[in-house]
Amino acid sequence: MNSSHPETRFRDPQIDMAHGAGGKASRRLVEGLIAPVLFGARPSYLGDAALVNLDGSTAVAITTDSFVVKPLRFHGGSIGELAVNGTVNDLAVAGARAEALVVSFVLEAGLPTPVLEAELRAMAQAAGRAGVAIVGGDTKVVEHGKADQMYVTTCGIGRPIGGITIAPSSVRPGDRVMISGPIGDHGITILLARGELDLEAELCSDTRSVLPLVEALARAAGPGIRWMRDPTRGGVATSLNELARDCGLAVHLNEESIPVRDTVRGACELLGLDPLHIANEGQFLAVVAPEYADAGLDALRQAPGGQEARMLGEIREQPAATVLITTRYGGSHVIDMLVGDPLPRIC
Amino acid sequence: MRYVDEFRDPEVISRTAEEIRRLADPARHYRIMEVCGGHTHAIYRFGLKDLLPENIELIHGPGCPVCVLPMGRIDDGLAMAEKTEVIFAAFGDMMRVPGTQGSPFDYKARGMDVRIVYSPADALKLAEQNPDRQVMFFAIGFETTAPSTALTLMRAKSLGVPNFSVFCNHVTIIPAIRAILDSPDMRIDAFIGPGHVSTVIGCRPYEWIARDQGRPIVVSGFEPLDLLQSIVMLLRQLQAGEARVENQYKRVVPWDGNRAALRAIAEVFELRPFFEWRGMGFISQSALRLRYPYAEWDAEARFSVPGVRVTDPKAAQCGEVLKGVLKPAQCKLFGAECTPEHPIGALMVSSEGSCAAYHNYEHRKLGDLQLPISD
Numbered sequence: 048m049n050s051s052h053p054e055t056r057f058r059d060p061q062i063d064m065a066h067g068a069g070g071k072a073s074r075r076l077v078e079g080l081i082a083p084v085l086f087g088a089r090p091s092y093l094g095d096a097a098l099v100n101l102d103g104s105t106a107v108a109i110t111t112d113s114f115v116v117k118p119l120r121f122h123g124g125s126i127g128e129l130a131v132n133g134t135v136n137d138l139a140v141a142g143a144r145a146e147a148l149v150v151s152f153v154l155e156a157g158l159p160t161p162v163l164e165a166e167l168r169a170m171a172q173a174a175g176r177a178g179v180a181i182v183g184g185d186t187k188v189v190e191h192g193k194a195d196q197m198y199v200t201t202c203g204i205g206r207p208i209g210g211i212t213i214a215p216s217s218v219r220p221g222d223r224v225m226i227s228g229p230i231g232d233h234g235i236t237i238l239l240a241r242g243e244l245d246l247e248a249e250l251c252s253d254t255r256s257v258l259p260l261v262e263a264l265a266r267a268a269g270p271g272i273r274w275m276r277d278p279t280r281g282g283v284a285t286s287l288n289e290l291a292r293d294c295g296l297a298v299h300l301n302e303e304s305i306p307v308r309d310t311v312r313g314a315c316e317l318l319g320l321d322p323l324h325i326a327n328e329g330q331f332l333a334v335v336a337p338e339y340a341d342a343g344l345d346a347l348r349q350a351p352g353g354q355e356a357r358m359l360g361e362i363r364e365q366p367a368a369t370v371l372i373t374t375r376y377g378g379s380h381v382i383d384m385l386v387g388d389p390l391p392r393i394c
Numbered sequence: 395m396r397y398v399d400e401f402r403d404p405e406v407i408s409r410t411a412e413e414i415r416r417l418a419d420p421a422r423h424y425r426i427m428e429v430c431g432g433h434t435h436a437i438y439r440f441g442l443k444d445l446l447p448e449n450i451e452l453i454h455g456p457g458c459p460v461c462v463l464p465m466g467r468i469d470d471g472l473a474m475a476e477k478t479e480v481i482f483a484a485f486g487d488m489m490r491v492p493g494t495q496g497s498p499f500d501y502k503a504r505g506m507d508v509r510i511v512y513s514p515a516d517a518l519k520l521a522e523q524n525p526d527r528q529v530m531f532f533a534i535g536f537e538t539t540a541p542s543t544a545l546t547l548m549r550a551k552s553l554g555v556p557n558f559s560v561f562c563n564h565v566t567i568i569p570a571i572r573a574i575l576d577s578p579d580m581r582i583d584a585f586i587g588p589g590h591v592s593t594v595i596g597c598r599p600y601e602w603i604a605r606d607q608g609r610p611i612v613v614s615g616f617e618p619l620d621l622l623q624s625i626v627m628l629l630r631q632l633q634a635g636e637a638r639v640e641n642q643y644k645r646v647v648p649w650d651g652n653r654a655a656l657r658a659i660a661e662v663f664e665l666r667p668f669f670e671w672r673g674m675g676f677i678s679q680s681a682l683r684l685r686y687p688y689a690e691w692d693a694e695a696r697f698s699v700p701g702v703r704v705t706d707p708k709a710a711q712c713g714e715v716l717k718g719v720l721k722p723a724q725c726k727l728f729g730a731e732c733t734p735e736h737p738i739g740a741l742m743v744s745s746e747g748s749c750a751a752y753h754n755y756e757h758r759k760l761g762d763l764q765l766p767i768s769d
Contacts, residue, residue: 061500061503061504062503063499063500063503064499064502064503065499065735071735072735243510243512243516244512245512309395312395313395316395316398319745366758366759368758369758369759371759373441374440374441375402375404376402376404376407376408376411376440376441376442376445376618377404377408377441377444377445378440378441378442378443378444378445379441379444379759380438380439380440380441380755380756380759381754381755381756381757381758381759383753383754383755386490386734386735387490387499387735
């Protein structure tokens with residue numbers, strides 16, 4: 048491949064909302080256009096954070112994430128809190144402890160100062176809770192109408208947690224898949240907070256730092272951890288499909304084991320959505336070698352905030368590169384990545 | 395969750411599946427059509443096919459309103475909405491359905507004002523909130539959604555909202571079932587009748603299917619137990635050589651339908667002489683249009699409609715799949731050119747279409763196909 052003009056495979060004529068939804072279209076954009084042009088060649092694995100070796104020995108993990116959530120505040124969190132936790136979590140599931148963040152704001156002219164101040168305070172608090180320092184940043188203001196109130200971008204560096212190697216290529220048949228808690232809380236909270244649906248529910252976003260849980264898992268099962276991911280946009284289904292494609296194996300889920308709150312399940316039933324496709328901001332998935340799996344799950348459950356962790360299923364050889372779910376009646380079906388945004392079905 | 399969990403009880407479901415195996419005559423092959431796209435979706439989502447014996451074949455019917463809408467109508471709707479003063483409002487179901495120049499989402503990305511609404515009443519509210527704009531509601535659906543469109547139009551008329559209109563694409567289920575039964579290559583033994591449509595029209599409109607065509611039909615709910623129980627009821631009729639209309643979904647469907655909803659439909663709509671269905675061609679008296687007293691709110695009267703007819707791509711074998719002659723994966727385009735992300739044929743456009751349901755839930759299950767990410 049010619050490194051100055053790498054081959055791109057992205058054929059969509061324009062960028063659509065689906066390219067930002069975290070599902071198939073997002074992956075096509077990253078793998079077919081962004082990665083070939085910026086990284087020269089197609090990297091074998093696109094993780095949540097990159098490991099960079101400084102002077103040959105010191106490895107640091109680095110990641111970045113942008114936040115454009117609407118509304119800015121919702122039950123259980125706000126854009127500022129998400130911006131800190133999201134980046135801390137991307138580092139955590141890459142096996143690293145966040146050390147420092149820098150933050151950039153794009154602000155729309157006319158944004159009331161108290162709104163900005165509230166988000167800054169939310170960020171400071173979240174950083175304090177996650178034990179990470181915010182060490183720098185940048186601010187841009189655009190004309191009224193050229194942005195929607197405020198966008199936040201965070202970039203974080205972290206130090207690898209000793210003894211963990213995250214690589215889809217290390218996943219083997221027989222490995223177990225676990226999740227740190229109930230799914231779909233964040234996505235459904237946001238959907239309801241937009242106020243377009245006449246639905247109300249007692250539900251909070253799950254936004255939080257998952258670092259303490261990752262560390263608890265690492266202490267109990269460090270050498271057995273093969274892969275981790277925080278299932279944000281596109282939900283658990285999309286993260287596990289990425290894993291299945293990256294490792295070429297099958298992820299078998301047990302429907303009965305998937306933790307979903309009744310409110311989330313009810314909202315999904317009404318709207319024709321699948322909780323497996325709904326975004327989370329405070330959970331992570333892990334694939335752990337079978338001999339470490341029970342100890343790992345116990346450690347997660349004993350850690351604060353990990354009581355609802357569950358074993359979801361296991362890795363098998365077939366069907367290759369596919370996520371399959373066994374329903375509670377013994378039937379089974381494929382779980383695909385999200386296509387575009389989750390849209391409520393009416394008719 | 396009430397009204398859900400009791401119909402998903404694994405033990406009762408496994409007993410019902412056992413009864414189906416006991417009732418099914420191994421010497422016979424049963425071809426049962428579920429008319430409604432909601433049923434198709436549920437069958438795949440709950441993995442119900444795995445619970446049925448091999449000689450019970452489920453054929454997916456035409457009851458997905460998004461799937462059967464011809465591309466020309468989508469083009470018409472989008473063309474009307476291209477004027478700057480127009481807000482195009484539709485259900486989420488419509489947003490990814492492609493016209494010749496792209497889907498409503500594609501138009502939105504190019505700057506058209508496209509809004510997702512959750513009911514026609516929300517579209518009317520949008521018109522009241524934007525008095526200097528024209529709000530056009532792209533109405534789709536069978537008799538299930540027609541009453542809410544009708545009530546919204548009655549309200550628009552009584553309030554005199556001048557900047558609201560409806561592009562009516564409501565269709566009716568009975569002519570579609572008749573077209574399938576009249577088709578020479580039709581081979582169906584019994585029907586699982588649509589649940590949501592029947593909450594409005596009731597069970598009587600199906601009586602001719604049993605009486606004149608000798609096919610049993612059971613109106614069914616959407617939970618796994620509903621569907622399995624409906625299959626039990628159909629097998630009992632078939633074994634006894636009977637053909638009757640039965641109502642499994644009694645908790646929701648009244649035998650005579652919902653009279654208030656039917657009155658609203660009759661007040662606002664009349665039958666079109668004929669209407670084009672994707673994959674099935676023109677079917678007479680199969681769709682609704684606004685009556686004369688509502689002409690002021692009829693988008694087809696307010697705006698100029700190009701009315702261009704677009705033929706489906708020849709390679710897409712939607713018609714054969716719709717009639718149960720072909721399975722989704724037997725179509726030449728399935729999974730390669732035609733995917734849920736880039737649908738070409740009718741049945742791939744909505745998650746309730748049989749090809750999309752098969753693609754999302756069943757395809758790859760056997761590990762026999764590897765799709766590139768660039769599909």
